[in-house]
Amino acid sequence: MSQAVIISEVAPRDGLQSIGSFVPTETKIAMVRALYEAGVRRMEVGSFVSPRHVPQMADTAEVLKAAKQLPGLECTVLVPNRKGFDLAMDAGADRLGFFMSVTEAHNRANLNRSRDESLAELSALVREGAAAGVAMRFNLSCAFHCPFEGVVPVTEAVDMLERVFSLDPGLEIGIADTTGNAAPDQVAAVFAHALASWGNPFAFHGHDTYGMGLANALAAYEVGCRIFDGAAGGLGGCPFAPGATGNTATEDLAWMFRRMGAATGLDWAKLLVAADLCAAVPGGQPGGRVRGVPGARAAA
Amino acid sequence: MSQAVIISEVAPRDGLQSIGSFVPTETKIAMVRALYEAGVRRMEVGSFVSPRHVPQMADTAEVLKAAKQLPGLECTVLVPNRKGFDLAMDAGADRLGFFMSVTEAHNRANLNRSRDESLAELSALVREGAAAGVAMRFNLSCAFHCPFEGVVPVTEAVDMLERVFSLDPGLEIGIADTTGNAAPDQVAAVFAHALASWGNPFAFHGHDTYGMGLANALAAYEVGCRIFDGAAGGLGGCPFAPGATGNTATEDLAWMFRRMGAATGLDWAKLLVAADLCAAVPGGQPGGRVRGVPGARAAA
Known part of the structure; x- marks a missing residue:
């Protein structure tokens, strides 16, 4: 019997x-509502x-406000630093999402600081978040x-998990294949180690760039991971990297888990509606596979 | 340590x-040669x-003749019946490929006869092939x-394996996900049963229609399958089924196995050359993922 998963x-x-180009706030809210209708609860x-660096996210407070009106929807917002933390707490986010990189080079390129600096700053915020009783994802x-x-050695990923885990034993940790080039045996090794070592919930955040998005999700699932990030419509490509594609599509994950008898809580027909809506966002770089398959559409 | 595989x-x-439209014989032979250059040996x-039903294959004898000049290349030809068997034996095929369906409805639609009739006809040919010492794939x-x-119940697939297995204990059996809609746990269950029950080599023939091609190949690999069919360039879509895509791309399989440290014997740079050539065949419906990924190209 397959185990239920959370997407x-x-x-x-x-x-x-x-x-x-800026996606209008009402379009973002329409996406949120369609996904909620399909059964998404996280x-x-x-x-x-x-907003200077990422103008697309300038309206997060408004989107969050609308999303919070949907009963039972847990809303996460990403928080890079103290300022973001304060804004997210003021806005009443249900879950704070922190982020940093396992590798020093990517952390510096993406966050302009060392891993030690990131960890020190975020550990203070994690402590405050825990004291305030807010849910968190690292x-x-x-x-x-x-x-x-x-390629990142498994030991390096595990070492970083250990450091993050020491911050708070209740923290959910998202382990991300940012480039989409993880090997399934790596994913299995890291998740098997994490799940055997700590009681925290762990999530797999995958990209489908190399076509391995589902294979890697499967590898994580097989060793016990039950939380998976997905983007409806496969949105998320990088406009500056030709051929780069986005997050593993929610509907592709949902189809595989459905075929495996693992409950997702999602309504297939409504998920296709939401995925089509997301894929049609002007300027977006949609991806994913099952949206285009007659056999999958016929199941709706 | 990962195990070597045969693609x-x-x-x-x-x-x-x-x-x-007919693909010229010289184009077919160029494909065969480019793939051989990349290290393909089966x-x-x-x-x-x-030739009336499948005019595209009317020149198989000529293509086989050219392919047989490449040292160490094992050439398989598909053989639907007695007539094909005789032609293949005359032409000196290294391996005969028989085929039928696990399901009655598909066998009747594809081969215009019942499974019992197919099995009876093919079992006579398998016996003759065995007596002649020619390698075979069923x-x-x-x-x-x-x-x-x-969805085909695992028991139905296993029952059919049992019937085919009884024909010849040395037969290689190809287990095919024809629609690309196998679930990874089904693939794992069938291969685990087959590999534990019989000493035959088993091959997984997958399609990537639903984006699960690599996930299903991974599922088969994890339980011990070591032979995988792939089509360079992801060729093989059905022109009459919009959205249907072809066989899992050889280069996608090769990339995943390479990342897992499982030797394929293929030269990555030359495989991309061959895959590009196959994908460019006029009238073809190419697929596959890694050909379009800069990170994969850069590794060549």
Whole structure:
């Protein structure tokens, strides 16, 4: 008997943030509502980052406000630093999402500081979040492969998990295949170690760039991972990297788990409606596979 | 330590047969040669079927003749019946490929006879092939999912394996996900049963229609399957089924196994050359993922 999984939707944040032209707030809210209608109950709705650096996320407070009106929807917002933390707490986010990289080079390129500096800053915020009783997710980018350092040894990912785990035993940790080039046996090794060592919930955040998105999700599932990030419509490509594709599509994950008899809580027909809506966002770079398959459409 | 795998190339047969306009013999031979250059040592080069029904395969004897000049290349040709068997033996095929379906409905639709009739006819040919000492592969279509009967129970696939196995203990059996809609746990269950029960070599023939091609190959690999069919360039879509895509791309399989440290014997740079050549065949419906990924190209 297959185990139920949670698919945590990231299209409104990870799927949109690389789109150059501003996606109107009402479009973002329409995405959130369609995904909610499809049964999504965990969603990354935005991030409190600098609007100068990521103008696409400038309306996160408004999107969050609308999302919070949907009963039972847990809304995550990404929080890069103290300022974002304060904004997210003020706005009443249900879950805070922190992030840093497993590799030094990617952490510096993406966050302009060392891993030690990131960890020190975030550990203070994690402590405050825990004291305030807010749910948190700590995301580790490039846990398997790094655009600068190449393949990440399993020991390096595990070492970083250990450091993050020491911050708070209740923290959910998201382990991310940022480049989409993780090998399934790496994913299995890291998740098997994590799940055997700590009681925390762990989530797999995958990209389908190399076509291995589902294979890697399967590898994580087989060793016990039960939380998966997905972006409806496969949104999320990088406009500056030709051929780069986005997050593993929510509907592709949902189809595989459905075929395996693992409950997702999602309504297939409504999920296709939501995925089509997300894929049609102007300026977006949609991906995913099952949306285009007659046999999958016929099942709706 | 990962185990080595054999990727058996099927682009010259499965990848081309659904193309309406005739692909010139010299183009087919160029594909065979490029794939051989990339390290392919097992290849389905054609089929001795009725040229009236499948005109694309009318030149199989010529393609086979050219392929047989490449040292160390094992050439398979598909053989539907007595006539094809005789032609293949005369032409000196290294391996005969038989085929029928696990499901009654698909067998009747595809071969216009019952499974019992197929099995009776093929069992006589298998006996003759064994007596002649020729290598054989017995392919079972729709082992997991059927366009007419839907999901195929694991017991039905295993029952058919048992019947085929009884024909000849040395037979290689190809277990095919014809629609691309197998679930990874089904693939694992069937292969685990087959490999634990019989000493025969088993091969997984997958399609990537639903984006699960690599996940299903991984599921088969994890339980011990070491032979995988692939079509370079992801060739093989059905021109009459919008959205249907072809065989799992050889280069996608090769990339995943490479990342897992499982030797394929293939040269990555030359495989990309061959895959590009196959994908560019006029009238073809190419697929596959890694050909379009800068990170994969950069590794060549």
